Amino acid sequence: MNAIFGIVLILSTLILTFTSPDTVMSAFLSGGEKALTLTLKLLVVYSVWLGVFKLMGKSRLSEKFSLLLKPLNKFLFGKVPSTANDFMSLNISANILGMSGATTPMGIKSIRELEKHPNTEYAIAMFFVINATSVQVIPSSVLALRTSLGSTSPSDIILPTILATLLSSIIGVLLVKTFIKKPKR
Amino acid sequence: MKYFIPILFLVIFIYSSVKKVKPYDSFVEGVKSAVPFTVSIFPYLVSIFILCELFEISGISKILTDLLSPLFNLLGIPKELTKLVLIKPFSGSGSLAVLTEIFNTYGVDSYLSRSACVIYGSSETVFYVASVYFAGSKTKNLTKPIIISLFANFVSCVFACFICKII
Numbered sequence: 009m010n011a012i013f014g015i016v017l018i019l020s021t022l023i024l025t026f027t028s029p030d031t032v033m034s035a036f037l038s039g040g041e042k043a044l045t046l047t048l049k050l051l052v053v054y055s056v057w058l059g060v061f062k063l064m065g066k067s068r069l070s071e072k073f074s075l076l077l078k079p080l081n082k083f084l085f086g087k088v089p090s091t092a093n094d095f096m097s098l099n100i101s102a103n104i105l106g107m108s109g110a111t112t113p114m115g116i117k118s119i120r121e122l123e124k125h126p127n128t129e130y131a132i133a134m135f136f137v138i139n140a141t142s143v144q145v146i147p148s149s150v151l152a153l154r155t156s157l158g159s160t161s162p163s164d165i166i167l168p169t170i171l172a173t174l175l176s177s178i179i180g181v182l183l184v185k186t187f188i189k190k191p192k193r
Numbered sequence: 194m195k196y197f198i199p200i201l202f203l204v205i206f207i208y209s210s211v212k213k214v215k216p217y218d219s220f221v222e223g224v225k226s227a228v229p230f231t232v233s234i235f236p237y238l239v240s241i242f243i244l245c246e247l248f249e250i251s252g253i254s255k256i257l258t259d260l261l262s263p264l265f266n267l268l269g270i271p272k273e274l275t276k277l278v279l280i281k282p283f284s285g286s287g288s289l290a291v292l293t294e295i296f297n298t299y300g301v302d303s304y305l306s307r308s309a310c311v312i313y314g315s316s317e318t319v320f321y322v323a324s325v326y327f328a329g330s331k332t333k334n335l336t337k338p339i340i341i342s343l344f345a346n347f348v349s350c351v352f353a354c355f356i357c358k359i360i
Contacts, residue, residue, distance in 0.1 A: 012244075013240070013244060016244055016247055016248055016253065017244075017247065019251070019253060020247035020248065020250070020251030020253055021247070021251075023251045023252060023253070024247075024250065024251050027251075031250055035243070035246045035247050035250045035251075036243050036247075039239070039242040039243030039244070039245065039246035039247070040242065040243060042242045042246070043235070043238040043239040043241070043242040043243075044235075044239075046238060046242075047231055047234070047235050047238055050231055050234075050325075051228070051231040054227040054230065054231060055223075055224045055227040055228075056224075058223040058224055058226055058227045059219075059220040059221070059223040060202065060205060060220075060223070061223055062219045062220060062222050062223030063205055063206065063209040063214060063216065063219050063220060063223070064209070066209065066212075066214040066219050067205075067208050067209035067211075067214045068212070069205060069208050069209065069212075105197060110198075112325060115322075115326050116230070116325065116326055116328075119326050119327065119330060119332070120330065123330055123331050123332060129332075129334075132332055132338075133337065133338040136322070136323070136326065136327075136335070136342070137338050137341050137345070139317070139322050139326065140317050140318075140319045140322045140323065140338070140339075140342035140346075141316075141317055141345045141346060141349075142314075142315060142316060142317035142346075144314065147310070147313075147314030147315075149289075150292075150310045150313055150314050153292070153293070153296070154296075154301055154310065157296050157297075157301045158301060159301040160302055161302070164307070164360070165307055165310040165311055165357075167360065168307075168353060168356045168357055168360055169310065169311045169314040169315050169353075171352070171356060172311050172312075172314075172315035172349040172350075172352050172353045172356065173314065173349065175315075175348065175349050175352050176315055176345040176346050176348060176349035177345070179344070179345040179348055179349075180341055180342060180345035183341040183344070183345065184338070184341060187337060187341065188337060188338075
């Protein structure tokens, strides 16, 4: 990350110094502004979900819920601590249903829980790859956009999208299983 | 699908009241942990967004697009879609802008637009997920998972362009 950041920083500032020197500062500021907007949005989304999670956790509903997804989780992640397992189940179901606002807080929480325990590098890697290869079933935002622009059959992209999504997730899972060592326990 | 969240919330609220959980105290307790968390990821987000902004404005992204499009072409990705494939791992809003641009230029039902939809829907903002999920966390070695995700997403882009030709 340091290498990428350094290279882009030097290279782009160098280019801009020659092409349009007055945009350098504004590029930095607008990047920061976008981050601030996102952070505020995240704060609100995160507050709502964490409030609801607390209720779920205290009433032990999240434990019941993750029992449903236990076989799938076991296949993907191996043995994981049960607190992390609850959040991971929620994240995966939110991903599948395309509830994009809810996946991030649950995902972050899962990673934090996993990191509290030793020997979870494999589960963390697998969890990240699943989140980063998209497992969404219904591409709702794209469908809405196509309909609004007057497409004659907006839904004809659903099947290809599902197939492509499945393909990327399967490749991701297989590659993690091949290249990242599962801890022996 | 639109009933999912209301029903989920209802089930949680009713179940926890049956289990005699104090709703107000617990909710506040949950929200409390959101504040330090958001503050802790803010510096990471600022840095990543500045990076993306510089990448775009300086023209590096355009240079990369021009350099890589012949290679992408060999794999069946049309040059009009190279920008989308390249920007998707970095930014969700950026790729949505590119997608809209493709719709407006080539028509919503064209082969290019349909492939673009599938690319957009089947790949994910890898670097964004990595920076947000792991902001300030202990896990440092993400190189392998990031490469795996990028590769898997790229294969699905190639597949998207291929399948949209048949269907």
